[in-house]
Amino acid sequence: MANRITTPFGQAVPPAPRHAVTVHMPGWQSVQKYGADPRSVIATFSNAYPRAKPHRDIASLANMVLSHLGLTGHGCFLFSSLASAEECVGYCTSPRRADSERSPIPPDVIQIRAFKAKDPFWPVVFPSEYESVAAGFWSKPGVGVSSRFAEANLSFINQLAEASISYQVESRPSFETAKHETIRERIISYLERATLQPTVPKPSSNDVFLFPTGMASIYKPHTYLSHLHNGTTILFGMAFMDTVTAFQEFGSGFKFFGLGSDEDLLALEVFLREERSQGRKVQAIWAEFPANPILVTPDLVRLRALADDYDVILAVDDTIGSYANVDITHMTDILVTSLTKSFNGYADVIAGCAILNPTSRHYNTLKTLFNARYVPELYVDDVEALERNSRDYLTRTRKLNHNAKSLVDYLRTCSEDRNSAVHRVHYPSVNSSGKHYRQFMRRETPEFTPGYGCLFSVEFDDIQTTEAFYNNLNVHNSVHLGAPFTLAFAYTACTYAKKLDWAASYGLKPTQIRVTAGLEDTNLLLEDFRIAVEAANQVRSQPGH
Numbered sequence: 001m002a003n004r005i006t007t008p009f010g011q012a013v014p015p016a017p018r019h020a021v022t023v024h025m026p027g028w029q030s031v032q033k034y035g036a037d038p039r040s041v042i043a044t045f046s047n048a049y050p051r052a053k054p055h056r057d058i059a060s061l062a063n064m065v066l067s068h069l070g071l072t073g074h075g076c077f078l079f080s081s082l083a084s085a086e087e088c089v090g091y092c093t094s095p096r097r098a099d100s101e102r103s104p105i106p107p108d109v110i111q112i113r114a115f116k117a118k119d120p121f122w123p124v125v126f127p128s129e130y131e132s133v134a135a136g137f138w139s140k141p142g143v144g145v146s147s148r149f150a151e152a153n154l155s156f157i158n159q160l161a162e163a164s165i166s167y168q169v170e171s172r173p174s175f176e177t178a179k180h181e182t183i184r185e186r187i188i189s190y191l192e193r194a195t196l197q198p199t200v201p202k203p204s205s206n207d208v209f210l211f212p213t214g215m216a217s218i219y220k221p222h223t224y225l226s227h228l229h230n231g232t233t234i235l236f237g238m239a240f241m242d243t244v245t246a247f248q249e250f251g252s253g254f255k256f257f258g259l260g261s262d263e264d265l266l267a268l269e270v271f272l273r274e275e276r277s278q279g280r281k282v283q284a285i286w287a288e289f290p291a292n293p294i295l296v297t298p299d300l301v302r303l304r305a306l307a308d309d310y311d312v313i314l315a316v317d318d319t320i321g322s323y324a325n326v327d328i329t330h331m332t333d334i335l336v337t338s339l340t341k342s343f344n345g346y347a348d349v350i351a352g353c354a355i356l357n358p359t360s361r362h363y364n365t366l367k368t369l370f371n372a373r374y375v376p377e378l379y380v381d382d383v384e385a386l387e388r389n390s391r392d393y394l395t396r397t398r399k400l401n402h403n404a405k406s407l408v409d410y411l412r413t414c415s416e417d418r419n420s421a422v423h424r425v426h427y428p429s430v431n432s433s434g435k436h437y438r439q440f441m442r443r444e445t446p447e448f449t450p451g452y453g454c455l456f457s458v459e460f461d462d463i464q465t466t467e468a469f470y471n472n473l474n475v476h477n478s479v480h481l482g483a484p485f486t487l488a489f490a491y492t493a494c495t496y497a498k499k500l501d502w503a504a505s506y507g508l509k510p511t512q513i514r515v516t517a518g519l520e521d522t523n524l525l526l527e528d529f530r531i532a533v534e535a536a537n538q539v540r541s542q543p544g545h
Contacts, residue, residue, distance in 0.1 A: 002524045005474055012047035013476045013485055019055070019147045019348045019385070021340065022478045022487070023048045028467040030477070031490040035497025039132070049479060050350055051139045051213060051242075055147035061154055065115055065123045068160060075131045076123040077138050078150070080175065080212070081375045082165065084143040085112045085122035087223070091137040092126065096249065105130045114163040118156040119174050119379075121145055122165075140246050142213030143220070146350060148381035149174075175376035179383045184208040186390060187343075187353060190323040194442040194450075197330050200359060207356040209370055210378040214319060214338020217352030218286075219246050221315065221334055224373045226251055228365070231283040232275065236260055236268060237291040237298045238506050239317070241495045251283070258506035260287070260296045260433070265306070272310040284313040289321050289328055290437055293491045293514040294426040294457050294507055297437040300331050307333070313362050320481070324397040325450040327442045333360040339386060342454065342482030345396045349385045351378055394448050396519060400482065401451025403525060404517035405429060410526055411458050414533055421465035421536035426512070427456035455481050457491070459512045464545065465536040466490075466511045472535035473513075474528040481516035486525060489514045 007013060009030065012020035023045050025034065034041045042053050054062070054077070062076050079085040089110055091097070097104040110126040126134055138144050152174075153160075184205035192202050211217040222233065232253035235244065237260025247254045255271060257264040268285075275282050285307055290297040300316070307314040315334040318326055322342045329335050337343065339351040356366050404427070412430055414422035428437040429452045441450045460466040470477070475486040493510035496503035500510060517525070539545060 002474060002520065002528055005476060007476060010045040010047070013347065013478055013483070013487070016047070017348045018151070020047055021049050021350055022347050022476070022480050022483065024476050024478055026477050028470050028490070031470070031493050034494045038494070050147060051142045051215065054138065054144070055150065057147050057150035057154060058145060061145075061150040061157075062123065064154075064157055064160060065113070066125070068115075068162070069113065069125070071125065073128050074125055075128050075134065076125040077134055078145045079122045079124065079143060080119070080145050080149060080172075080377050080379065082112070082114075082122050083375050084141075084377065085124050087141070087143070088124045088134065088137045091249075092124075092130070092134050097133055097136070102133050105133050112165060114165045115160060116163045117153040117160045119149065119153060120163060120172060121149070121153070136249075140215065140242055140249065141219035142215035142350070142352075143377060144212070146212055146379050146382050148385070149379040152379075152381055172376070174380045175378065177380050177383070179380060179387060180210060180376070180378065181205060182387055183210065183383055183390075186387070187323070187355070190393070191327075191329050191355070194327070194445050194448070196327045196440065196442065200330050203329065203355050203358055207358060207367070209354045209356075209374055210376065210383075211352040211354065212377045212379070212382075213350045214340050214352035215242055215246065216377070217336045217338065217354045218243055218317065219250065220374070221336065221354050221370075222246065222250060222284075224369050225283050225313065227373065228369060229281040229283060231281040233283045234268065234271075234285045234312075236264065236285055236287040236303060237296055238294065238508065239286070239288045240292045243286075243288075243317070247286070260291055260298045262299070265299060265302050269306055272306060272312065276310060282310065282312045284315050286315045286317070288317045288319070289326065289440075290428055290433070290453075292320060292455070294512065295320070295428050295431055295455065296507070297428055297431065297433040299433075299436050300328060300440065304331050308361075313366070320453050320455050321437065322397060322453055322482075324394055324448060325401070325442060325453060326437070326440045328440050329355065329357055330359060331440070332357055333362045333366065339390075340482075341480070342397055342400065343393055344386055344389045345393065345482050345484065346389045347480055347483040349382050349389065351382055351386055398448060398451075399519050400454035400517055403486070403520070403522055404454045404456055405451060406522050407515065407517060407525060407529055408456050410529060411533070419537070419541070420533070421461050421469070421540040422458060422533060423461050423511070424459040425456060426459065428452040454517045455514065456517075457512045457514045459509060460536060461511070461540060463511060465539050466513065468539040469532045469536040470513060473532035483516065484519045486518035486520060487516045
């Protein structure tokens with residue numbers, strides 16, 4: 001057994017560098033508190049995923065801005081481009097923000113200012129009572145300044161000065177450098193490695209668009225596409241919670257086929273046929289490959305065929321499968337990836353990218369659109385860290401694949417024991433939809449054998465056995481994947497606590513624990529999981545259970 005976890009609640013997972021993107025939230029009691037009132041729990045975190053709560057350096061820079069403006073009783077969020085600041089204001093003032101808990105921010109009390117310290121940036125300032133409204137934009141699209149941007153500008157705080165709003169027309173050298181090109185070229189090299197389609201033209205570095213977060217690599221292209229035709233956005237299969245929310249809150253229409261099953265494919269075709277018959281253009285079909293958190297893999301061949309038949313753009317998020325394991329660029333019009341996860345691998349950088357497929361029938365349209373709309377927002381200091389961390393991407397991915405598969409094989413054996421509390425494991429190697437994943441696994445090479453990724457979910461008989469497993473599993477409890485350390489998270493119980501029936505209709509249950517394998521010794525991990533399973537089994541075997 002590994003050393004017992006002693007990280008306090010709300011702290012980053014060790015080694016916890018300055019820019020850590022994790023937070024430890026131990027025990028089932030924390031799950032219940034978070035599910036009941038996530039905002040109040042997040043407020044107590046010392047460290048958090050940056051979209052959930054601004055990093056302390058960002059908060060410090062924001063306070064410096066408010067002090068400079070002489071404003072009390074106000075809050076502000078910081079953006080590295082005027083475009084994102086304007087989108088923030090549009091979100092905050094939209095009538096769509098009206099619900100039982102919030103109301104839109106009146107346009108006359110929210111404003112954009114422009115500042116420069118080391119770099120230019122655009123604060124959006126508003127009265128403090130509207131903090132929860134503006135926080136919705138900070139947390140979902142992921143287009144705010146990064147913690148490294150804030151750190152760098154705090155070191156020049158004696159030069160902080162207000163600037164003209166039109167400062168955007170001036171040079172922003174920290175967002176487009178030779179180091180950015182190095183990252184784009186590295187991404188292309190991974191797309192070209194062990195490809196299934198050696199004769200098919202691959203994207204060039206000019207087809208790679210970098211974004212400040214993984215969510216931004218979805219949100220920004222989604223907003224670009226609305227300038228082509230303001231049609232319905234389709235999400236096929238379950239996706240990360242913020243992706244679902246982003247499509248619901250931004251855009252003119254949203255249609256969700258959340259099971260990602262063969263039946264959903266038939267329903268999707270019916271919907272596409274109806275939209276065409278009514279003269280309505282569908283904006284895009286989005287999917288994850290495979291889907292978070294129960295790893296259903298969509299039938300990409302049929303999705304591609306439907307997209308072609310109905311002339312719809314197909315955008316696919318391969319974050320969980322990851323470049324090293326799956327080769328799907330040629331099946332997409334847009335490939336999006338959260339570089340925060342396995343590509344970076346050290347839980348200390350947030351970034352994302354969208355890649356255009358040059359063989360797509362929509363390529364010229366998309367290339368023109370992206371070139372016209374794209375504003376670089378990934379900061380140079382984040383790119384430098386990303387470049388260092390991604391050098392051992394293949395080596396780390398091999399170990400992540402191995403550890404996840406080893407844990408899945410053990411837990412699946414448990415699920416086949418009628419006396420075990422383990423009910424089921426969700427992972428491409430064991431899911432019925434795994435055949436769609438295997439169809440696009442890269443070729444094996446001497447340096448790397450493709451696998452199924454680091455993420456899986458384990459499902460238990462009931463809440464009592466789930467709680468026993470969770471409380472006795474000696475790993476950190478946090479949202480993230482692709483990190484050096486194994487993480488477990490009660491995904492459904494935390495994020496959909498108030499929508500459990502809705503989540504269950506798509507196969508998500510509070511008795512499922514999402515696990516992301518890390519780089520630890522495999523045997524030590526297996527022992528930790530065995531102890532946790534035994535604790536769950538003991539609860540199951542108690543009289544009257």
